[in-house]
Amino acid sequence: MPALTWIITDIDNDIQQDNFRITPADLPGTSQAGQQPAWSVTQRVLHGGLREGVRLIEIDNGRMKLMVLPTRGMGIWRACLNGNQVLGWQSPVRGPVHPAWVPIAEPSGLGWLEGFDELLVRCGLESNGAPDFDEQGRLLYPLHGRIPNRPSCHVELTVDDSAGTITVRGIVEETRFHFQKLRLRAAVTTTIGSSSFSIHDEVENFGGTAAEMQLLYHINLGEPLLGAGARIVAPIREVEPHDLASIANTKTWDLYEPPTAGVPEQCFFLDLLSDQADQTRVLLKNAEGSAGVALRFNTCVLPCFTVWKNMVASADGYVTGLEPATNFPNKRSFETQHGRVIPLAPGATWSAQVGIDWLTRVEEVTGVEKAVGKLGETTGATLP
């Protein structure tokens, strides 16, 4: 049976399905339905508080549930396994937050922080780093860019019953007349019955003149996976601490402390080794080595990897960010000086994939550790 596609949102054709639900029973010839996990994909509109009007797509692949936010740039709010384990983190911000409540244009450039609570946030597209200002102190680029607070103008679900995969695609545009005309085609795919998913993104310059872009995947993990003794395993060529608080802790860049009120955040910029196909892997495992999250991506496409360690009190958002990206999340002007922006000719596209495996058994964790080990050195850091 060929893959089937359902349109959830399409502004060009005036389609917006507020209450959407597809299950195996919606496939023609449901004979296999009894054999495969009872997957489903639903969309609904959230109400109340800061979430009023946010659309939530829940992809339940029969084992894992992914919560996708078309209203927030196709971010992934959180993932759940077996109905009770949650992948993500506890932000003091109680989201998902509708972008109308996120003051990204505030003069400080920090308003983005009022909407930050997701497992996976795309940062970009014109810029993705720290706030940047003109010589008069006027905001030029807000923290982490505009795309995570833009809504999708097209959303669709594809089920490939033969391949056993479910894919949700969304189109999000970051457009300002006279300025950027960037279109994100974001896809998330999961295999039925698995605890893995992957991101397949494409960014197009649909304007008539040359453009530049940046993209960073802000993947955020907190308790219970994160905790004292949790550790990153990565094939590092070099680790560069970002600031004074990080320099003082460079030797333990890969190790996590317990939640501690008031400790400064740390940030490390990693240069990763990869295989002959430029593929690399990064693992975050818990202290026991019994659970983890592993990333897979291409270091030519996403050459900069940032580890953000925010080991504050749980109430303040104890979390780490694993962040494969086109660049480091410095100010846009600094990254431009260092050549870390992606030029896009008119009509040109850039694309990337990130695979995310949620590991729940010791053997899975050690398996990834071995795979990382084959790529190269996994501990130690070279100071700049």
Add this chain to the structure above:
Amino acid sequence: MPALTWIITDIDNDIQQDNFRITPADLPGTSQAGQQPAWSVTQRVLHGGLREGVRLIEIDNGRMKLMVLPTRGMGIWRACLNGNQVLGWQSPVRGPVHPAWVPIAEPSGLGWLEGFDELLVRCGLESNGAPDFDEQGRLLYPLHGRIPNRPSCHVELTVDDSAGTITVRGIVEETRFHFQKLRLRAAVTTTIGSSSFSIHDEVENFGGTAAEMQLLYHINLGEPLLGAGARIVAPIREVEPHDLASIANTKTWDLYEPPTAGVPEQCFFLDLLSDQADQTRVLLKNAEGSAGVALRFNTCVLPCFTVWKNMVASADGYVTGLEPATNFPNKRSFETQHGRVIPLAPGATWSAQVGIDWLTRVEEVTGVEKAVGKLGETTGATLP
């Protein structure tokens, strides 16, 4: 019969009742229903213009109707008595305004003024005064703070039939990751058949590190109560005029002129006397002494009282503000220098009560005047 509670909004449990209505008939055993005033509590969503999407709760206690705005920080839009008298004021802004239309993050810091039309606005929680800027002129604290333009994430109604009271509670959070994590639990209670209501608020620092807060109750009264000859009666220790326009009018700080186009606003900072339990009262009465509004509150909890006199043309918003608060509504940096911020340890809470009596008979007005008189000097002003 114990008090009964109904949930109107609760984001944690995906509850949002858009069309909510409770009357005595909803109480178990309605035998008393015929004897007590026909009270009701309803919630609905407003539509059109700047009010699109604003939730309005109407508490009708059988005599007085209170209009509460969960979408606007649990502010009180206005009160009505006997179906035709209105307590509040006529703002040129035609609200209630949905926060999406209020540009509080505008560089001037004055965008709050586009949403200002309520009887009672809470100003806070991180700051509550004039806009404050950094050394480059970038906005740090917008006018009157963020809480009045934040939505409630939990709202509930409690009816205590034995006590004859109706209470609406709301939770509003002012949260920015890396910055404040302040939670307001706001309650408004009214006794069935009365023309009084009271505010019971609690502010919690739910973050893991020390925080600071400010809160000011901006209680706004206009015509017909306010008018030429209306007067404030308060037990004053000291009156401090805020600026040049106020200094020139210090002797008449307690007296109101008729609406006059273009006159500058005046502002007086009051130090109030109180009784042995730290309770004080402030009265605004009309020229005839036949109607008024009286406040009751604790001067240890709310030590700073501001009288704002905006005696402009009716079309521009002829109104006075009676403003019990933790501080004076100066810039946050100035108030910090003078120690007028409330420190909140992690998990700590601050709480306050303000009673508001709508007086409609001469005897009620003179009764409050006598009560104020017992507290101390009620006229005259000591210049700084």
Add this chain to the structure above:
Amino acid sequence: MPALTWIITDIDNDIQQDNFRITPADLPGTSQAGQQPAWSVTQRVLHGGLREGVRLIEIDNGRMKLMVLPTRGMGIWRACLNGNQVLGWQSPVRGPVHPAWVPIAEPSGLGWLEGFDELLVRCGLESNGAPDFDEQGRLLYPLHGRIPNRPSCHVELTVDDSAGTITVRGIVEETRFHFQKLRLRAAVTTTIGSSSFSIHDEVENFGGTAAEMQLLYHINLGEPLLGAGARIVAPIREVEPHDLASIANTKTWDLYEPPTAGVPEQCFFLDLLSDQADQTRVLLKNAEGSAGVALRFNTCVLPCFTVWKNMVASADGYVTGLEPATNFPNKRSFETQHGRVIPLAPGATWSAQVGIDWLTRVEEVTGVEKAVGKLGETTGATLP
């Protein structure tokens, strides 16, 4: 039969008709219904992407359809003729955009550009030109003002069957407590079966003190009408190029080049001749002279006319703006210095009309050209 009026929105009376439709069958005595074109007026709410929540009124006069946006200051999104020809332009912004997504208060003052895609945008009311800043670089007046991103608080439809006209009226307020209190009463009228429409606007200072206003009609035309060889025909007294890119092209101010990626926009300020009743006409015709758009307005009321030529690639928004206005779209402070603001005493109103004819035959185009010719010189430019 007298004219009939239906209320679509009225916040004072809690009226908001989300799904509204009137056709000849709704008129009392439908005997004429079979004889006149099958006109209709509908309103609905758009969903998905940036258009979520935007109300769209479609006035179908039997020949031409006008799409009016009460959520966006009563702007006109586009017009359609015979179901397939479109008047308007292809903006890279895919609107109509709900104002909640338009960051007009962004420090740059350029956020307005994220919502720009209409055929007719009113710019105003406090200001209508380039962003203007205070001496610290803080935004005072955002690009093109606030009114195009304000919602209507009252909308109504009037059908005058005797006159054969359909009129939609909207009220939009631009109000900030302590600052402006300006009310726009906007009306668009079309004759059944025609390809013309007219704007009848009134701006009132409903505050108690003197105010100032500016208004500019940003009428935007793109392909297929616009293209290489398209030309403006206008009775000019003087043409003033606005900047260096324009000065270099003054001789061809009235002629359009094909879409060309990256060319700078040009802007010309025109002083127009008019007849004894102060009426003037401006025509934009295609290269073949077979189609055009003609404007009619009063040069005493709208003395400043700007031609904006944005001859960039189609993907970037190939478009020209014909802009009758009270002033030129310079910074507010500059226009104030040159006396180009309209004073409005308390309660005073200003009103204007603009007629817009969509010409679809050679004879119509040549007819307007002759009418313009009678008003005076139509080519050549006087450099300042």
